[in-house]
Amino acid sequence: MEKRVPVFFFAPFVSSTMRVVPAWIDHNGHMNMAYYHVLFDRAVDEGFGLAGLGHDYVEERNASFFAAEIHTTYKRELKVRDEVRVTLQLVDFDEKRIHYYLEIRHATEGWVAATMEGLSLHMDMETRKVAPFPDDIAANLAVMKAAHARLAKPQALGRVIGIPSRIAQAEALRATGTCH
Template structure:
């Protein structure tokens, strides 16, 4: 599901002539904010439910360079969830649908006033459950569940 459209601004371009690595993280952070709005935790929803979303962990993989003025989209796939957590895969794509980067994230619903993990209210939980999900284990995205490390030495 597409959450966000953006265009790479000049300020995001580094000395290599393409989008700086930190700006990929910014694009995915903007994706989290768009996801929050979609599930009912925009500014009014956060205030009404005394609830926000924190990012607990992220695994960002760079697949292609993005350049100034390039149109990009952020999509989300819900991999798993419970009352408080959402395991998601964001994909940053170019106008042709090519993957530029992925960001696998563990998100946590947090009570704002108590700053503690808190279950999502029913309306928010229903919107989360309605997000696109892999149909089966065979449809699990290759970009999800990866670990970082060097290949075994022979």
């Protein structure tokens, strides 16, 4: 079942507005880290749904995509009733994988609350194994990637987790002007 290739994608994709609900607030008075992933996941569903990888894709094609690896950074607290939007940038894809970058932004003030880099695998739901994207989905992803290729490469892309050296810490302090 071939789907028509979309004419264009927004660059970056911007999700619908979502609100932080009281049940997501932890004992620190801010949104618990798990719910940042709820917001990211909803935006991934919305954004890649435009490429044909939505909920109906699972039902109609018996295929989906699974998270294989993610890297999240938490930049600023979100509080109850904050409204946010999530941007999604398709960084790359091949016949079986998609690499993407997201930012949760405050919906009215624009500041970044968190970032996430992800790698997902296309799955055959019958065999539960990695499988190639159908041609029409690959074509849709190519159009999305072309639109998103115009965006700057996110600085946080490919970050490594670790404790920075004292030299790197001093350089970072000097760069921000907080070192005496």
